[in-house]
Amino acid sequence: MKTYPTIKDIAAKLNLHYTTVSRALRDHPDVNEETKRLVKETAQQMNYRPNYLARSLKRQKSNSIGVIVPEIKHHFFSAVISGIEEVAYEAGYVILVAQSNEQMEREILNLNAFISSHVSGLLVSISQTTTSSDHFKKFMEQDGKIVFFDRVCEDLEASKVVVDDYDGAYKATEYLIKKGYKKIGHLAGSKNLNIARNRYLGYKDALKNNGLTPNEAYVYWGGLQEQDGRNGMKALLELAERPDAIFAVNDPVAIGAYDVLKQKGLKIPDDMGIVGFSNNPISSFVHPPLTTVHQPAFEIGKIACSILLGIIEKTDHIIREEVLKTKLIERESA
Numbered sequence: 001m002k003t004y005p006t007i008k009d010i011a012a013k014l015n016l017h018y019t020t021v022s023r024a025l026r027d028h029p030d031v032n033e034e035t036k037r038l039v040k041e042t043a044q045q046m047n048y049r050p051n052y053l054a055r056s057l058k059r060q061k062s063n064s065i066g067v068i069v070p071e072i073k074h075h076f077f078s079a080v081i082s083g084i085e086e087v088a089y090e091a092g093y094v095i096l097v098a099q100s101n102e103q104m105e106r107e108i109l110n111l112n113a114f115i116s117s118h119v120s121g122l123l124v125s126i127s128q129t130t131t132s133s134d135h136f137k138k139f140m141e142q143d144g145k146i147v148f149f150d151r152v153c154e155d156l157e158a159s160k161v162v163v164d165d166y167d168g169a170y171k172a173t174e175y176l177i178k179k180g181y182k183k184i185g186h187l188a189g190s191k192n193l194n195i196a197r198n199r200y201l202g203y204k205d206a207l208k209n210n211g212l213t214p215n216e217a218y219v220y221w222g223g224l225q226e227q228d229g230r231n232g233m234k235a236l237l238e239l240a241e242r243p244d245a246i247f248a249v250n251d252p253v254a255i256g257a258y259d260v261l262k263q264k265g266l267k268i269p270d271d272m273g274i275v276g277f278s279n280n281p282i283s284s285f286v287h288p289p290l291t292t293v294h295q296p297a298f299e300i301g302k303i304a305c306s307i308l309l310g311i312i313e314k315t316d317h318i319i320r321e322e323v324l325k326t327k328l329i330e331r332e333s334a
Contacts, residue, residue: 005046014042026091028315065308066114067097068107068124070151070224074252075280076297077125080149083301084123091309093120100127102223108135121145121308126153128190128223145311149304151193159311159320161304165195168293168326169202169247172275175291176245177210179334181273185218185243187232187253196221196249199277203247218243222253229256237264245273245334251280251292258286273334288332295326 007025011018016039024031024039031039065088069077081097088095096119100107107127114122124136124146133153140146140158149161176184186203189196200219207214217239220232229248233256236243248254254276258268266272268288276283279294303322310316 004049007048010039010042010046010048013046014038026309026313028313062118062120063093064117064119065093065095065305066110066117066119066122067095068110068114068122069097069099070102070125070127072097072099075282076150076250076278076295079297080125080301080304083298083303084305085301087302087305087309093309100130102127102129104130104132111135111139115139115144120312121147123304123308124148125151126193127151128193128196131192145308147304147308147311149300151195154194157319159307159322161300161307161322161324162194163295163300163324163326165198165326166202166205168277168295168328169199170206171202171326171328172277172291172293173203173206173247174210175328175330176247176273176275176334177206177212179245179269179273181245181334182212183215183218183241183243184212184245184247185220185236187229187236187246187248187257188219188221189224189228189249189253191221196224199249224250224253226252226256226259229253229258230260231256233257233260243272245269246275248274248276251276251278251283251290254290254292255282255286258290269332269334275334279329283329284331290333291331292329293326294329296324299324 007021008018011021020031021039024036025043027036067081067084072078085095098110100110104127107130133156136146136153136156147159152160152162173184186200188200191197204214220235222228222232246257248257254274257274261268261272268274274290276290276292279292283290283292307316307320
């Protein structure tokens, strides 16, 4: 049976303490960059492989991280998962992914399954039907390690990684105003979600600060799927005085609105301007290409996983809230 060198073998070769080698391999901030480089190069030369089983037995935890997302098919979440996986892999962890399918009940089932699997920690983006954080609170009270991203439980004292939804929505709405639109509607998400509330506030304040009076009749609270965009667009078109532009809570909702407008024979952007949010790849392929707000999904995943690993490895004891910037992507829909 083939054997591989251990951390102690690397330490002996470099005349370092084995704990220094272990920390260097995990990019611990207490180890200087030159030592990290030397340790990693030596580990690669010696064909070192982490002993996951030994690590798990020592911790009485698996070397796995649970990830709960609303849906995997959404490009935003698949990109976040890719970022998580990159960081986890480098640290010697594997990730287990479950989707809630936007249902709080399935979210709770996923959480309980991960607890039973003794995952080392959890990365979570809550469903749009999650109205209580009690299940996560109980997990944390039992020393469960958790970091929320994108859609978060604002009432829990836990680390969070989000984008500046307010600012992104503000810029998107202001962009429509500068393009000459005066009656701007908003296809909003679920009021349960922090992202939906913050994007609504950004939309509303952009109108106020640019001399336009917000009209609540132009706001349709729905969900985050294409069908929600269809339903909302139909409702707004039935108004006696319909909007001349739409800021959608995300790109799938905007695509749903596209579908209805084309069915009605209305032209984008002449009859209705549209701006989305998330920069889903499909946004550049629809006709006309959708102006949208880019959010750095891959970086969100990397940062969220790095914070969780710091909590798991007890190198980070501070509750963090990382807020990443968005960027408006100008195309031809407005």
